Amino acid sequence: MRTANQLLAVDLRAWTPEDWSAAATVATAIFTVATVGIALAAALYAKQQVDLARQLREEQAQPFVVVDFVDNPVWNKAIDFVVENTGQILATNVKIKIDPPFQTTMDDTDYPLVSSPLLTQAIPSMPPGKRITAFFDAAPDRFAAGLPTKYTATVEFEDAHGKKQEPLTYILDLSIGYSLLRMTEYRTHDAAKALKEISSTLKETRSDLRGEFHRRRSEGERRDATATSDSGSSASDGTAAS
Known part of the structure; x- marks a missing residue:
């Protein structure tokens, strides 16, 4: 019974042209099978890429x-x-x-x-x-x-x-x-609210000023009336004395 070494030992010098031709045929067949396998794998990969691209286009061309x-x-x-x-x-x-x-x-x-x-x-x-x-x-x-x-x-x-x-x-x-820290951003609503507050404050101030004006005018009119009355009384006293 031959050992593994004996089976693997090949004397290439003893090969005949027919042996070399057969070996070349086998090598060509193996290379062809490998080429076909690579081509099939490449074709499968290309198909997957085409399918993915088509799916992506379809998804992008949909309502969302x-x-x-x-x-x-x-x-x-x-x-x-x-x-x-x-x-x-x-x-x-x-x-x-x-x-x-x-x-x-x-x-x-x-x-x-x-x-x-x-x-x-x-x-x-x-x-x-x-x-x-x-x-x-x-x-x-x-x-x-x-x-x-x-x-x-x-x-x-x-x-x-x-x-x-x-x-x-x-x-x-x-x-x-909730409970997130954020910067305070004042928007149109806040501006409108501030303007309303300013308007209300101005109305109150104007009302206070108008009231103060009327009060002072009334006090002035009273002083003028008092002064006029006092002047009339003094004149009457002087006439009576003469």
Whole structure:
């Protein structure tokens, strides 16, 4: 029985032309198989890249409706609820479901958000970049009232061709903004409030000045009347004495 060394030992000098031809054929076959394998792997990788690129283009060319809470641009203590299509094509039949239903300190007004058409009806169409903003609540009043801080929003919509899109779910958590240090930013609301206070102060000052003016004028008129009376009395005394 031959050992492994004997099996592996090859005397190339003893090879005939037929042996060399057979070896070349085997080597060519192996090289061909390897080349085909590499080509198949490259083709598979290229297909994956094409599929990913197509998927990316399709995702980029879809409507994408976002809902969120944002700071009111006028009053820094107020919260707005916004709906926006950040995608590149038209969104249609947009429906928003809130769980649990919104509760705000403004619910006793004539325009409660929870029963507004924005939440009770479908938005017919939202072009790319379309943004709808609604006043939600005042943060200090809401915190003091102990109202819920977390809501789950589900958005259902279709594309411009009426194709139903995958529903999007958002967790709207107001507590994230609580107890955060932030710079005080005075906005239009603060400026209007300061102007009202200045106007009120000026009205009070003007009223005080008018009152002081009338008081002093009255005192002057009384002094003049007293002086006139005293002069009349002195003249009468002098006539009687003569």
